[in-house]
Amino acid sequence: MTELFLTGESGSMMPVTFDGCFGWFHPASSGRAGAAVLLCPGASQDFSNGYRPFRLLAARLAEAGYATLRFDYPGTGDSAEPGSANLWAAWQESITKAASWLSAHVGTERLVLIGLRIGGTLAAMAAAQRGDVAGLALIEPCMTGRSYVSQLVTEARLRGAQQPDGSIEVGELHFTPECLEQMRGVELARFALPPAPPVSVFSRAPQKAEARLADWQERDIKLSCGDIGGLDAMLRPSHHSGEPELEPAPLLDWLRRAVPPGATPRYTGRPLLGPAILNLPGCVETPLHFGDSGHLTGMLCRPALDRAPGFAMIICNAGGNPRHGFARFGVECARALARAGFASLRFDFAGLGDSIHDRDGADLQTDPFTEDRMADISAALNALEELRFGRFALHGLCSGAYHALHGACADPRVTMLLAVNLPWFSLQHERPGPRSVAQGCVDRLAVRGTASLFLFGDKDPGLKPFERHFGTGGSLLPASSAIRFCTVSGLDHELTAGWMRRAVAARIINFIREPLGGNPPHNSAQERAPHDHP
Numbered sequence: 399m400t401e402l403f404l405t406g407e408s409g410s411m412m413p414v415t416f417d418g419c420f421g422w423f424h425p426a427s428s429g430r431a432g433a434a435v436l437l438c439p440g441a442s443q444d445f446s447n448g449y450r451p452f453r454l455l456a457a458r459l460a461e462a463g464y465a466t467l468r469f470d471y472p473g474t475g476d477s478a479e480p481g482s483a484n485l486w487a488a489w490q491e492s493i494t495k496a497a498s499w500l501s502a503h504v505g506t507e508r509l510v511l512i513g514l515r516i517g518g519t520l521a522a523m524a525a526a527q528r529g530d531v532a533g534l535a536l537i538e539p540c541m542t543g544r545s546y547v548s549q550l551v552t553e554a555r556l557r558g559a560q561q562p563d564g565s566i567e568v569g570e571l572h573f574t575p576e577c578l579e580q581m582r583g584v585e586l587a588r589f590a591l592p593p594a595p596p597v598s599v600f601s602r603a604p605q606k607a608e609a610r611l612a613d614w615q616e617r618d619i620k621l622s623c624g625d626i627g628g629l630d631a632m633l634r635p636s637h638h639s640g641e642p643e644l645e646p647a648p649l650l651d652w653l654r655r656a657v658p659p660g661a662t663p664r665y666t667g668r669p670l671l672g673p674a675i676l677n678l679p680g681c682v683e684t685p686l687h688f689g690d691s692g693h694l695t696g697m698l699c700r701p702a703l704d705r706a707p708g709f710a711m712i713i714c715n716a717g718g719n720p721r722h723g724f725a726r727f728g729v730e731c732a733r734a735l736a737r738a739g740f741a742s743l744r745f746d747f748a749g750l751g752d753s754i755h756d757r758d759g760a761d762l763q764t765d766p767f768t769e770d771r772m773a774d775i776s777a778a779l780n781a782l783e784e785l786r787f788g789r790f791a792l793h794g795l796c797s798g799a800y801h802a803l804h805g806a807c808a809d810p811r812v813t814m815l816l817a818v819n820l821p822w823f824s825l826q827h828e829r830p831g832p833r834s835v836a837q838g839c840v841d842r843l844a845v846r847g848t849a850s851l852f853l854f855g856d857k858d859p860g861l862k863p864f865e866r867h868f869g870t871g872g873s874l875l876p877a878s879s880a881i882r883f884c885t886v887s888g889l890d891h892e893l894t895a896g897w898m899r900r901a902v903a904a905r906i907i908n909f910i911r912e913p914l915g916g917n918p919p920h921n922s923a924q925e926r927a928p929h930d931h932p
Contacts, residue, residue: 410460411453411695411752413674413685414467416499418478419492420676420685421469422453422752423503424460432660433508433532434500435459435653437468438493438517438524442569444633445474448514449720450763451632451644453752455512457761458646463659464510467500473571475722476685476697476729478678484577493524501530508532510657512649515633516540519586526589533657534597535649537626538633541610543584550578557894569894570726587613596620596656600649602629620656624648643763677702681736686743688781694774695752696721696745698785699732709914711735711791711816712778713744714798714805716892717766720751724795724892727899731793734903740910743782747774747801766797767825775805779812789813791910796821796891806850807842814913815843815850816906819891821860823867836867844878849913851882853905855889882909 412423437452439445456466472480472488480488497509510533513521518539525531540546550573554566561567564575573581587610591597597619601607604623614621627645676683683699713732716723721744723729732742749755749764753774779790791814794802799817806815823836831837843850852872854861864883868874872883886901893899 411456414469414499415674415676417492417495418472418481418676419469419496420476420674420683421467421496422456423500424456424466424468426463426465426659427461432506433510433657434465434467434504434506435510435512436493436497436500436521437466438511438513438521439468439470439474440515440517441471441474441489442571444515444517445470446719446722447634448632449475449751451628452514454761455644455646455649458650459653462650462654464653465500465504465506467496469496474726475720476676476683478676483572483574484580485571485573486577486580489520490523493520494528497524497528497530506660508657508660510535510653513537513539516546519543519546519584522586522589522591523584525595526591531595533595533653534591535653536597536599537649538601538629539586539599539607541586541607543581547578547582557890559895567896569724570730570896572896587611591617591619593618593620596622596652598649598652598656599623600626600629622652624652678733679737681733683732686745686781688745689748689774689777691756693748693754693756694745694777696743696778696781697732698741698743699736700741701736701739707741707782707785707787709789709791709910710741710743710782710787711793711814711910712775712782712802713742714771714775714792714794714802715747715750715766716795716798718750718763721746723798725894725899727795727893727902730899731903731906734900735907735910738907738911740907741787743778745774745778747771767800771801772805772808775801776809779809783811789914791816793818793906795819795893803839806848807839810846813848814910815848816853816909817851818853818893818902818906819855819858819860819889820852820864822863830867834867836864840868840876840881844876844881847878847880849880849882849909851884851906851909853884853886853902855891856885856887858889858891860891861885 414421414423440448452468456468459466470477471492482488507530509530511521511525511531512535514537518536525534550568551566553568554560559567566573599607604625608623626648628642631642632644674685680702681699682702683697686696686698688694713728721728728744732744735742746753749762754761755764790812792802792806792812793816795818799820803817806812823839828834875881889898893902
């Protein structure tokens with residue numbers, strides 16, 4: 399088995415695993431680490447929207463002297479699937495394990511929990527049960543489980559993802575009736591927090607939050623409520639750069655006053671951490687830092703029984719989301735590929751997720767479409783070549799499909815392209831014709847023999863510009879066995895339902911098998927959705 403390695407560190411982040419959870423540890427940059435911080439993320443879209451802000455916050459906390467751990471709950475991000483069908487119980491247990499891991503590895507009994515949205519509610523629940531919580535900061539927390547469940551049910555109903563047994567599906571998350579009932583019974587103001595740890599709530603409506611938590615003040619809990627800059631951008635999908643980022647200064651000022659860092663010896667880290675490898679059913683995952691300065695971060699997913707590297711698929715970011723993808727499709731697709739015998743690397747473009755875009759000393763967010771990603775894709779190919787992989791595919795959804803297309807055209811090392819719901823070929827409106835970017839890209843792929851799958855939902859907005867260039871059903875595509883056009887009925891653009899993601903992953907795997915097995919794909923097809931969805 400080929401040895402895997404980290405090709406560098408990214409901003410002193412250290413990958414860690416515990417009990418199937420994946421996370422990043424940010425050691426305190428100063429010699430003072432007497433208090434440590436555990437970041438508890440939101441869930442579903444709140445998780446994706448808050449992912450990069452939490453990375454930046456963790457770095458600022460480490461600079462201020464607080465060793466910090468951020469991690470993914472079971473069934474979210476890069477973590478393993480939960481051992482229990484009850485997500486709510488699994489998430490509570492994971493916070494307990496994360497807090498214990500952090501306390502043991504830093505050597506402190508002073509923890510600060512910081513939570514976003516439902517993560518704030520979970521953090522408060524953990525603080526009510528532990529004796530080592532020295533402070534609690536809640537960012538726009540969910541005040542009642544009933545209102546949060548109502549939001550989830552509404553979203554599930556709109557997506558047609560309510561099940562006859564009363565369970566619901568929201569993106570990658572499946573909530574059982576038992577889980578939903580437990581969540582409905584949660585009310586933040588009634589948590590039996592001890593009076594000693596100071597609590598701060600950061601909200602877009604701090605006065606309203608303070609009124610909702612009046613019970614805490616009556617119990618002499620040291621509560622403060624305030625606003626925090628950039629919170630609006632943190633709570634909505636970040637598809638474009640240029641919006642104000644989270645400004646953590648108010649939170650840091652409160653933390654320094656309420657829970658000073660302390661003066662215990664600095665934790666040096668790596669020798670005690672060990673390799674951050676996730677052994678999952680049918681696959682093994684290892685984080686990689688790569689690029690000229692180790693500024694790019696990704697997750698290599700290999701078949702569990704892999705003996706020698708060969709083919710690998712690179713999975714590009716979708717929109718402004720981290721490498722996990724819309725509704726975690728990047729993770730689900732990678733693990734399905736591994737179980738089918740194929741390796742993959744899902745990674746963050748510079749300025750998204752965990753990858754750094756350094757411009758004039760600032761780590762800036764980048765635009766999902768307008769930023770040139772060819773250097774990032776080339777760096778990913780180079781990293782895989784160093785790991786002795788020799789055949790490569792590029793895959794992406796939405797903006798990821800756009801960059802995968804142009805990456806496949808630009809780099810001859812790419813022998814396969816899998817573009818799902820490609821929105822357009824060029825950022826400029828263009829007429830069909832032999833001089834169009836669309837025609838040039840597809841001709842180049844056909845001449846080179848790059849096996850290419852263009853897959854769309856039958857009503858996806860990207861289908862119209864594709865057919866404007868290449869005819870209804872792809873009738874004007876080059877007469878090449880390498881190019882395949884396919885539509886699947888019922889898919890939405892972001893593959894939000896589980897059956898959609900399974901259907902697309904299955905078609906990707908079948909397409910990969912055909913060229914690798916010597917059977918060229920046919921030119922076009924229209925397929926119906928499978929029968930395993932509502």
